[in-house]
Amino acid sequence: MSNMGNVDIESQVIGIDLGGTAIKLGRFTADGTCLQSLSVATPQPATPSAVVEAILDAISLIDPQGYSKAIGVGTPGAVDVTGRIAVVAINLSNWHNVPLADLLEAKLNLPTLLANDANCAGLGEYWLGAGKQFQNLILITLGTGVGGAIILDGKLFTGHRGAAGELGLITLNPDGHRCNSGNQGSLEQYASAPAIRRRTGLEPSQLGELASSGDEKALTFWQEYGKDLGAGVASLIYILTPEAIAIGGGVCASFEFFLPSMQAEIERRVLPSSRAGLQILRAQLGNKAGMVGAAKLAWSLLP
Structure with missing residues (x-):
């Protein structure tokens, strides 16, 4: 995406859908425009460290200039009430109380929030889909x-x-x-x-x-x-x-x-x-x- 047109580079975020077989990422503006998206295979076995590495690599591909200001992640399972810990994740190996938001923030220095993947899907439909x-x-x-x-x-x-x-x-x-x-x-x-x-x-x-x-x-x-x-x-x-x-x-x-x-x-x-x-x-x-x-x-x- 070499030609950014008149997009305000001050306001972009990354949304990540972490699944058992694929990790989908997109870089979005405030009005919901997806500037770039990418799907990568979930590493197998999908240990927390392997998944974090895969996410970091993918982010460097869709946001090489580092325009994004925050990250949201949907995970397949329960998330704690603070939105920082993946309590359990279906189809991901050894995921129990993984502090995924902390792990990503430490590497990227960007505020990060987690939610259950179905909750993310609901937010997506509310924002840009059937529920808007x-x-x-x-x-x-x-x-x-x-x-x-x-x-x-x-x-x-x-x-x-x-x-x-x-x-x-x-x-x-x-x-x-x-x-x-x-x-x-x-x-x-x-x-x-x-x-x-x-x-x-x-x-x-x-x-x-x-x-x-x-x-x-x-x-x-x-x-x-x-x-x-x-x-x-x-x-x-x-x-x-x-x-x-x-x-x-x-x-x-x-x-x-x-x-x-x-x-x-x-x-x-x-x-x-x-x-x-x-x-x-x-x-x-x-x-x-x-x-x-x-x-x-x-x-x-x-x-």
């Missing part, structure tokens, strides 16, 4: 697990210990399938990609293709799926009364097939006063959401 005209938003991600994020009055809600927003772990069926969380019959056990495989023997993408071609069984499955999702989301609507719910993750490729039954179930279960004007939207940023939200996180560190 709303101040109260829920993001639900339907993929390997069911995750989510809560934006209340324009701010990410993480609770008093930083662990709020585990939307997929709410109980849908008290006697249902056992969940890794220790819960039984959580929403995740009905709505995640592994749950779909368990229930049908097919991949979500295969069920989407079958539904597209008019296959009755697949269409019926997605109707049932939407009903389950609507029932789970009904609890969240009663508690949070959001203006909008954005649905993201790989399973939302079949959004059109489960949306009608999901909306019907919400209308059946939720009082009109709790869902007035509620919009159910497909998330817009895809796998860039985490990186975008991490950049939004970084902006919160600057005056």
Whole structure:
């Protein structure tokens, strides 16, 4: 990016989405323009020191001049309430209470903040995606697990210990399938990609293709799926009364097939006063959401 045009080099940040297989980085201006982005393979084994080295190398490639003033990082797991320690990170080896913000600040001398990757995705959708005209938003991600994020009055809600927003772990069926969380019959056990495989023997993408071609069984499955999702989301609507719910993750490729039954179930279960004007939207940023939200996180560190 040799020609920076009239971009104000005083105000840029870096957003980082740290995943088990890839690390995605982007350099952003205050209005959300991505000046440059990069994806690098997550080192294997993904020890903290190897990951820090990989991040430093990647930053030197996307910001060789050192224009950035702050860094935000989304990590796959719980983050402490101060946004400085990765308490645990899924698919990264030996990650327990890793002081990632301190490690990066020591090397880069830039203020750094961490958040859970689903929370970053929610911030991204709120800032530049499906939620940008709303101040109260829920993001639900339907993929390997069911995750989510809560934006209340324009701010990410993480609770008093930083662990709020585990939307997929709410109980849908008290006697249902056992969940890794220790819960039984959580929403995740009905709505995640592994749950779909368990229930049908097919991949979500295969069920989407079958539904597209008019296959009755697949269409019926997605109707049932939407009903389950609507029932789970009904609890969240009663508690949070959001203006909008954005649905993201790989399973939302079949959004059109489960949306009608999901909306019907919400209308059946939720009082009109709790869902007035509620919009159910497909998330817009895809796998860039985490990186975008991490950049939004970084902006919160600057005056």
